Amino acid sequence: MTDQELIDLARAMQERSYAPYSGFPVGAALEAEDGRIFTGCNVENAAYGETICAERTALVKAVSEGVRAFRRIAVAGNGDDYCWPCGSCRQALNEFSPNLTVLAANGTGSFLSVPLSELLPHSFGPRNLKK
Ligand code: THU
Numbered sequence: 001m002t003d004q005e006l007i008d009l010a011r012a013m014q015e016r017s018y019a020p021y022s023g024f025p026v027g028a029a030l031e032a033e034d035g036r037i038f039t040g041c042n043v044e045n046a047a048y049g050e051t052i053c054a055e056r057t058a059l060v061k062a063v064s065e066g067v068r069a070f071r072r073i074a075v076a077g078n079g080d081d082y083c084w085p086c087g088s089c090r091q092a093l094n095e096f097s098p099n100l101t102v103l104a105a106n107g108t109g110s111f112l113s114v115p116l117s118e119l120l121p122h123s124f125g126p127r128n129l130k131k
Contacts, residue, residue, distance in 0.1 A: 001031065001035075001037075003072070003074070003103050003111070003113060006029050006031060006037070006072060006074040006103060007029070007074045007076060007103055007105050007111055009027075009029035009037060009039055009074065010027040010028050010029040010039070010054075010074040010075055010076040010103075010105065011027055011076040011105065012027065012039075013027030013028060013029065013039045013040060013041045013054065013076075014026065014027040014041065014076060014077075014078070015027075015041075016041040017041040017042050017043075017054070018041070018042070018043045018044055019042055019044050020044060021044050021046075021048060021051075022044065024042075024077065024078065024079070025041065025042065025077070025078065026041065026042045026053065026054040026075065026076065026077050026083060027039070027040070027041050027054055027075075027076045028040045028041070028053075028054035028055045028057065028058045028073060028074065028075050028076075029058065029073070029074045030055070030058040030059060030062055030070055030072075030073045031070060031071045031072045031073070032062060032067045032069060032070050032071070033069040033070060033071055034067070034069075036062075036067060038058045038059075038061045038062040038065070038067070039058055039061075040054045040055065040056070040057030040058030040059070040061060041054045041057060042054045042057070043057060053085070053086055053088070053089050054075065055073060055075060055085050055089040055092070055093065056088070056089055056092050058073070059089075059092055059093060059096070063096070068096050069096065069097060070093070070096060070097040070100055071097075071100070071101065072100065072101045072102075072103060073085075073093065073100060073101075073102055073103065074103040074105065074111075075102070075103065075104050075105065076105040077105070077106065077107065078106075078107035079106060079107055080106060080107065080108075081106060082104035082105065082106050082110075082111065082112050083104050083105060083106065084102075084104050084119065085102060085104075085119065090116065090119050090120040091120065091123070091124075093116055094116060094120050094123045094125050095125060095126065097116070098116060098117060098123065098125060099115070099116070099117070100115070100116040101113055101114070101115060101116070102114050102115070102116055102119060
């Protein structure tokens with residue numbers, strides 16, 4: 001699958017977004033090492049702090065299906081700026097795939113591709129807890 005195809009899947013997931021408070025729909029498409037794709041959208045809540053981002057929706061869907069290794073994630077938003085994963089999502093993705101590639105798309109359809117390690121340098125992860 002091309003980067004653009006993965007972004008198209010993320011973009012389509014904006015339709016499923018539940019974002020009545022921010023009005024900022026986000027879609028994500030997470031590609032596993034085995035080629036399977038897990039999609040997600042942001043799901044907001046009247047208790048704002050209970051909101052889950054699109055990336056973590058996709059991640060928990062995958063992990064709950066027994067999939068733990070990933071190659072790329074595409075994230076699509078409508079803003080002028082690229083839709084970068086928030087800090088919580090960077091940490092959550094790093095847990096399973098520190099070598100992940102992040103494709104961040106903006107509202108005009110442009111995107112940038114960067115390694116997760118660049119978005120979360122000197123990360124704390126599972127290896128830090130090994131004796
Ligand atoms: N959001 C995501 O889903 N992913 C991101 O990477 C950034 C932020 C969502 C959370 C909230 O529903 C809305 O965008 C505004 O912050």
